Amino acid sequence: MASSDVSVDVRPEFNSFDHLRSIRYIATDRPWLTLYGIRVQPVTPFSSLSSRPDLALIHQCLPDELLFEIFARMSPYSLGRAACVCRKWKYTVRNPTLWRNACLKTWQRTGMEANYQMVQSLYDSSWRKMWMLRPRIQFDGISSRRILS
């Protein structure tokens, strides 16, 4: 009886103490420390087609939507010429809203619904193509068809 009491008392105490002590000295994992001192270079954003900055004052002052606002006030012929000025203008002129307005204005008599059906069925839903290909009355009264090269 006495010997069994002694053995039971000693062993649990020894185990718990040893357990606590071992926990204190276990090294924790710190993976981020492997990056200490290493400089990570930020990824360069995709550069534009031209490496030089755009020097045009109109592009510095006006965002794209305001450039579009100016183009919305121009005739289709002016738009076609504007597309030849620079790349930015070329892409801005491609906006289908500009050509839709041009078509609906040129062929008002046909009616809006008929124009919408026509652009979808005959011109691959492209207002620009419709404006270039569809016969229309010129200012001199001659009807002509444009060739899309």
Next chain:
Amino acid sequence: AKVISFRERARERERERVRVSQVMATGNGEAAVVEKEGEGTMVPEALEKKVVLDAAEKEEEEKDSEAEAEAEARISKLVGDMIDNVCADHGIPLPKVDIKTVRKMAEYMNKHFAITNKEELKIWDEGFINELDGDEDKYSLFKIIRASERVGFYGLLDLASDMVARKIKAGKAIDEIRKFLGVEKDFTKEEEEKIRRENAWAFEE
């Protein structure tokens, strides 16, 4: 399409505001009380009360704001909305607008409030926009367009944008347009030939 319809609605609201102001202005020296649905009540104090437009950028020794009669400032949608929501008591900040541009906008507001004859107003508009266009680098013209769009000042935005559009149209040759606006040609030789061929119809007008 959504943006366009929104802008057109905003323009209609602007015209409504202008009409309200004009009614007040032609009261033979007396301010009339005008009530319109959705517009709130315009009170005679609107003619006396001043609204301060604060410029974000100012040159040295320039004052940094312009005081406007409230009724005149309401021509701008943003300013009108701020007044209606009682946010204008400590001045209305106009972000990224310099004092020169604010002064020009104030001049436009004053004239459009004072002149009620449409033909006379059109003539004044033409002179005003030509004066802006007279700046050598077109900087003032572009700044006016930018500031008008920010503030919701659609009448002035239309006027200035029309001027630039007219200039682009007037330049028949491509090089003339580039020179006028300071735009550089960034097409390659093949690209330019292709785009010219694509738009050959545009040069026949």
